[in-house]
Amino acid sequence: MSSDASPAPAKTPVTLRQVAASAGVSVATASKALNGQGRMTAETRERIRETAQRLGFRPNSLAQSLLRRRSFTVGLLTNDTYGRFSLPLMAGVSDALVDAGVSVFLCNVEDDMRLAQLHVEAMLDKRVDGIIATxxxxxxxxxxxxxxxxxxxxxxxxxxxxxxxxxxxxxxxGARLAVEHFCRLGRKRIAHVTGPASFAVVHERARAYREVLAEHGLPVAEPLLGAWSEAWGHEAVAKLFDGKAGGAGAPDAVFCGNDQIARGVIDALRERGIGVPDDVGVIGFDNWEIVAEATRPPLTSVDMNLSALGREAGLALLSLVGGQPAAPGIRKLPCRLVVRQSCGRPPGG
Amino acid sequence: MSSDASPAPAKTPVTLRQVAASAGVSVATASKALNGQGRMTAETRERIRETAQRLGFRPNSLAQSLLRRRSFTVGLLTNDTYGRFSLPLMAGVSDALVDAGVSVFLCNVEDDMRLAQLHVEAMLDKRVDGIIATxxxxxxxxxxxxxxxxxxxxxxxxxxxxxxxxxxxxxxxGARLAVEHFCRLGRKRIAHVTGPASFAVVHERARAYREVLAEHGLPVAEPLLGAWSEAWGHEAVAKLFDGKAGGAGAPDAVFCGNDQIARGVIDALRERGIGVPDDVGVIGFDNWEIVAEATRPPLTSVDMNLSALGREAGLALLSLVGGQPAAPGIRKLPCRLVVRQSCGRPPGG
DNA sequence: CTGAAAGCGCTTACAG
DNA sequence: CTGAAAGCGCTTACAG
Known part of the structure; x- marks a missing residue:
């Protein structure tokens, strides 16, 4: 039953000129009728609208853009090929813009200068209204x-x-949210296992960790820095618990720099027969659902609200494109703690 | 040091008219010079080229598109918000197209008809040359x-x-690759733990599993169907090994429908003291690196070559846009087995 | 060898 | 109340 011929004749889109001809008016009048501009009898306007509708007319965005000096497109540059972070962000950007009729060019630039340059030039040539770099x-x-x-x-x-x-x-x-949550749950010896020193966020989060503990009069252990991996989470548990099995020096909570580390920590604790969350609570960072939901028990984690961040970025770009001024600088958007079972319940709970 | 004023004056791009004026020729001649069209003295052409270069002229793609009836853009529709599959695919598409000067509009349609319709209309209005649906x-x-x-x-x-x-x-x-690999390694009792019956791929892969075992004269165990999750991998190990600890009926290899299941299987085997790969080999599907590399031992897995698939799709669209006919139908692209340590080495290895 | 003209599909002053 | 004209930035026959 399947034919080997090419489907549907490739008809060319109907133009305003055709609408005008069919409605018996000039293109100028047709244009004004459809855009709600100019003045004409309601009757004429309606007739033109109906004609356009009947013919399936949709204005050619390229022609409009040429005139308006706005293409209603933006470029989204990213080097996050793996996409764990970009994807929610991209989704947020896209959501914020689609309702304004703005489409998003995806530019995967890897870490390649040539590729990046190529994409930027393509964006400029296509007269994007703005660029979001992520x-x-x-x-x-x-x-x-x-x-x-x-x-x-x-x-x-x-x-x-x-x-x-x-x-x-x-x-x-975000780090504050996690550590304060542990404090509220009555945990006293809270450790921090995180990523490599080369990441700025490692220091930011560690600083907050220290501050919260100090505010609560709790002992501050030096954060353990390593890789962003499960393997490092495992290793860190050995460093934290070796020689102090169930003893006084062992932590009763571990705040981890990401979910993979947290997963390594939880697995290692289980292998040692240490109960999570009863003996030790664990909180991760990123709220990478596929990981957080597969740990046993499911992982409490800090969510960076990346899709909201994408939305904000999209709206900010729109406003800039619209000519609104914006003060330069960095805006920090709040994180949120997603509580699952790895952190434990309040003492009285 | 940071100013609160808006940066860089928003200059308008230089036009062909400006280049022509500056070079002392007509726009027609300037256009032809830059496009290598028409005939003129090499000298004139060169002078115009230099002028364009000096002024930083870049042709307005919108104007060109209007004339050429080609926008050099395509739309990429996807409903894979999580992006585990789309991302490599998108990267492949983007790679294939960027060199042809074609940019990609990202349309995240979720599973929402209204959103999907909105995006498709935006694409049509923007006169994309074609669409890739993924x-x-x-x-x-x-x-x-x-x-x-x-x-x-x-x-x-x-x-x-x-x-x-x-x-x-x-x-x-892909399933064939995995099961044949087990056969080559001398495994005799190969089990298959996979996803839910509602997925077509579950049946495809199970069929291949059965065929390969039959070809090798090995016993075929009924595939175990469940969720695409680690938890199901765990559970399946109980079903496979309970009551036959180290016994004759227990499998010596498990081919899993995805990497998460495989991870659950490996974890459960370790918890039972069953050695991977010595006692039981495990192979996954998807080659989701972040999972495959974190299992202990690292997971051998079938890679669907999605970025190659994206490339092919991109090139195919380009060829269709260029007017080449293409026979309708489904093209299946080969998978590849990425061997890590969970499957074991050859008997003599 | 070079330029004036027409036109891609639309919008927006400006006349009438 | 409606239309002819000019123009967005470019390209491509067609004259000269």
């Missing part, structure tokens, strides 16, 4: 200079250049 | 009908409509 960490630049582009640029989850507008998650605030 | 499983349609769009559509990793061109991974072939 990445996988907030302390590194994309491999391209976006500073003097004559179109607005918003940075999100990547290092902005000076005098630009950037959005990032409030990592210190 | 999703998270090959036996479901996107929530929108792309059948009579008067522009070419390519389907990749989502259900195509009849008479369209679709790309998908050769799941049966």
């Amino acid at each position: 990445g996988k960490r907030i302390d590194r630049h994309l491999p391209v200079d976006l500073a003097n582009l004559r179109i607005p640029v918003i940075y999100a989850f990547t290092q902005p250049d000076p005098d630009a507008v950037g959005f990032e998650s409030d990592d210190a605030g | 999703g998270k499983r090959i036996d479901r349609h996107l929530p929108v009908d792309l059948a009579n769009l008067r522009i070419p559509v390519i389907y990749a990793f989502t259900q195509p409509d009849p008479d369209a061109v679709g790309f998908e991974s050769d799941d049966a072939g």
Whole structure:
């Protein structure tokens, strides 16, 4: 039953000229009728509208853009190929813009200067209204200079250049949420196992960790720095618990720098027969659902609200494109704690 | 040092008219010089080129598109918000197209008909040259009908409509790769733990599993169907090994329907003191690196080559846009086995 | 060898 | 109340 011929004749879209002809008016009048501009009898306007509708007329966005000097498109640059962070962010951006009729060009620039340059030029040639630059960490630049582009640029989850507008998650605030939650649950010896010193967020979160403990008069253990991996979580448990099995020095809570580390920690604790959350509570960071929900027990984790961050970035770009001024600088957006079972319940719970 | 004023004056891009004026020729001549068209003295051409270069002229793509009836843009529809499958695919598409000067609009349609329709209309209005539809499983349609769009559509990793061109991974072939690998390693009792019956790929892969075992004269155990989760992997190990600890009936290899199941299987085996890969070999599916590399031992897995699939889809769309005919139907692209340590080494290795 | 003209599909002053 | 004209930035026959 399947034919080998090409389907549906490739008809060319109907133009305003055709609508005008069919309604017996000039293109100018047709244009004004459809855009609610000019003055004409309600009757004429309605007739033109109906004709357009009947013919399935949709204005050619390219022609409109040429005139209006706005293409209703923006470019989204990212080097997060793996996409754990970009994806929710992209979804947020896309959501914020689609309702304004703005479409998003996806530019995967990897860490390749040539590729990045190529994409930026393509965006400029296509006259995008603005660019959103995003990445996988907030302390590194994309491999391209976006500073003097004559179109607005918003940075999100990547290092902005000076005098630009950037959005990032409030990592210190997120860490606070986690550690304060442990305090509320009555945990007394809270450890911190996190990523490598080369990441700015490692220091931000560690600082908040120290501050909260100090505020609560609790002992501060030096944060353990390592890789962003499960394997490091495992190793860290050995460092934290070896020689003090169930003893006084052992932590009763571990705040982890990401969910993979947390998973390693939880697995290692289980292997040692240490109960989570009863003996030791664990909280992760990123709220990477597929990991957080598969740990046993399911992992409480700090969510960076990346899709909200994407939304904000999208709206900010829209406002810049619309000519609204914006003060340069970094805006930190709040994180949120997603409570599952790995952190325990309140003493009286 | 940071100013609160808006940066860089928003200059308007230089036009061909300016280049022509500056070079002392007409716009027509300037256009021809830059496009290598028409005939003129090499000298004139060179002078115009230099002027364009000096002024930083870049042709307005919008104007070109209007004339050429080609926008050099395509739309990429996806409902895979989580992005485990889309991302490599998108990267592949983007790679294939960027060199042809074609940019990709990202349309996140979720499973929402209204959103999908909105995006498709935006794409049509922006006169994309074609559309690539992609999703998270090959036996479901996107929530929108792309059948009579008067522009070419390519389907990749989502259900195509009849008479369209679709790309998908050769799941049966992938399963074959895994099971044959076990056979080559001398495994004799190979089990299959996979996802729910509602997925077409579950049946495809199970069929291949049965075929290969039959070809090798090995016993076929009924595949165990469940969720695509670690938890199910755990559970399945209980079903496979309970009551036959180290005994004759227990499998010496498990081929899993995805990497999460495989991870659950490996964890459960370790908890039972069953050695992987010495006692039981395990192979997963998806080659989701972050999971495959974190299992202990690292997981051998079938990779669907999604970024290659994205490339092929991109190139196919380009060729359709260029007017080349393409026979409708589904093209299956080969998978590849990524060998790590969970499957064991050859008997003599 | 080079330029004036027409046109892609639309919108927006400006006349009438 | 409606239309002719000019123009967005470019390209491509067609004259000269």
